[in-house]
Amino acid sequence: MIAKPAEGGAPRIIPALDTGDLAKAEALAASLAGRCGVLKVGLELFCAAGSPAVTAVARHAPVFLDLKLHDIPNTVAGALRSLLPLRPAMVTLHAGGGPAMIAAARAEAEKAGTARPLLLAVTVLTSMDAAALAATGVADTPAQQVLRLAKMAVAAGADGLVCSPQEAALLRAELGPGPALVVPGVRPVGSAVGDQARVATPAEAVAAGADWIVVGRPITGAPDPAAAAMAIAAAIPG
């Protein structure tokens, strides 16, 4: 399993290669590898290019395969069985799928032995504010719901959690140093927030306890993505 970065800004940055163009993703991967610890293949790239996208990006760096699996336990276990030969370093599944789904995913991942991916449970999407969460029938605050889902997911076998920077300190305080915290919704000072709702800066996210931060458009939309990633790394103390 991939180890958490010990220190420093650059290894903590996971650029999200959100494009439907595999050639563009490969060019981004080539320019960002060596500067960032892990590269993320998400739904846009995977839906456009499929497993060859993972293979191509993995030539440059370990891959965070972010497909946010969410289905019945048997189907999620089967999806993992299909994904494990791609050797992703990290895989996401929605905590809302419940403990049996997470446990089934963990049991399947164990079959890859020490090469297994980190299983990351997505709590409350960083694009959701309190009103959006309430619209799904959850009356609690995002922080309360994140903590509830996080505790359940870790107890069921998740290795780590995806949360916003606004809940990272709470999860560290409640769950201790063990679970990996992977944190999107990160915006360098002056960057457009876009559709993200619960955001903070890279330095704030790491100070709150993020092991890795996920940054998409502020890097991929920059005129020089590698320079943008380096500027973000430089803004993270330690």
Ligand SMILES: O=C(O)c1cc(=O)[nH]c(=O)n1[C@@H]1O[C@H](COP(=O)(O)O)[C@@H](O)[C@H]1O
């Ligand atoms: O699982 C994720 O990576 C994820 C979870 C979440 O709650 N919010 C979130 O933004 N993400 C991903 O993180 C990336 C954020 O991209 P930017 O908003 O462009 O920085 C996207 O690839 C999202 O799919």
